[in-house]
Amino acid sequence: MGDRLRLVPDGKLALTVSGLRAAETGPETDNLVLRAARALAARCPGLRLGAFHLEKRLPVAAGLGGGSSDAAAALRLLARLNGLAPDAPVLMEAARATGSDVPVCLDPRARIMAGVGEQLSAPLSLPPLFAVLVNCGVAVPTAPVFKALGLAPGAALPGPEHPLSLTDGAQALALLAGLPNDLEPPASALAPEIAGVRALLEAQPEARLVRMSGSGATVFALTQDCHAAARLAKRVSQGAPGWWVRSTVLR
Numbered sequence: 001m002g003d004r005l006r007l008v009p010d011g012k013l014a015l016t017v018s019g020l021r022a023a024e025t026g027p028e029t030d031n032l033v034l035r036a037a038r039a040l041a042a043r044c045p046g047l048r049l050g051a052f053h054l055e056k057r058l059p060v061a062a063g064l065g066g067g068s069s070d071a072a073a074a075l076r077l078l079a080r081l082n083g084l085a086p087d088a089p090v091l092m093e094a095a096r097a098t099g100s101d102v103p104v105c106l107d108p109r110a111r112i113m114a115g116v117g118e119q120l121s122a123p124l125s126l127p128p129l130f131a132v133l134v135n136c137g138v139a140v141p142t143a144p145v146f147k148a149l150g151l152a153p154g155a156a157l158p159g160p161e162h163p164l165s166l167t168d169g170a171q172a173l174a175l176l177a178g179l180p181n182d183l184e185p186p187a188s189a190l191a192p193e194i195a196g197v198r199a200l201l202e203a204q205p206e207a208r209l210v211r212m213s214g215s216g217a218t219v220f221a222l223t224q225d226c227h228a229a230a231r232l233a234k235r236v237s238q239g240a241p242g243w244w245v246r247s248t249v250l251r
Contacts, residue, residue, distance in 0.1 A: 032074075071099060135244040
């Protein structure tokens with residue numbers, strides 16, 4: 001379901017993009033993959049580079065962290081090529097220089113993030129959460145959503161403490177039921193289609209909890225098991241064949 005990134009070692013730093021979503025990625029010279037590679041090269045003189053190829057599968061500006069994950073994957077590939085340890089501090093430095101969501105993607109395990117993404121909790125212990133992701137094709141850039149939220153730099157909205165361990169899906173659902181996505185109101189004001197997708201998912205019998213993902217516009221529904229997720233995804237896909245719909249497991 002996710003993007004795929006390959007690296008052909010040595011030679012000039014370069015990037016090519018293919019896939020159904022390739023046209024949505026914008027100029028290749030400004031891609032987060034190249035930004036991450038340049039950030040690491042600036043901190044590691046003599047770093048071996050190469051040509052990246054990105055197969056773009058995830059929607060762009062969808063609140064799924066696809067670009068940040070691609071950038072983190074580029075850093076991991078370069079680390080492997082150059083014999084850098086996966087936890088080398090320079091990788092985190094380059095990740096922070098690339099984007100707020102890149103650090104958490106370096107070690108892709110569930111965590112609680114704070115600040116602008118630089119403050120990460122220890123990995124969370126979560127049960128498998130079966131989900132259906134739905135994107136109606138509306139791109140929602142992150143910056144306008146945060147601007148519409150209206151928080152001053154360094155400010156935070158109040159919220160409960162999050163446990164670092166959840167033993168089962170019911171416990172996770174109970175916790176998440178009390179945790180709204182504060183970015184959903186401003187994102188929905190910018191893209192009213194989000195509210196329509198949410199209403200559609202909330203009306204489905206398999207949906208146990210529905211939320212917007214990240215800064216939107218993707219909306220997800222949690223289900224009882226993989227069979228319920230598959231049924232829900234199939235029904236939504238049949239009703240809206242132009243939408244991007246995937247069932248998955250969140251860990």
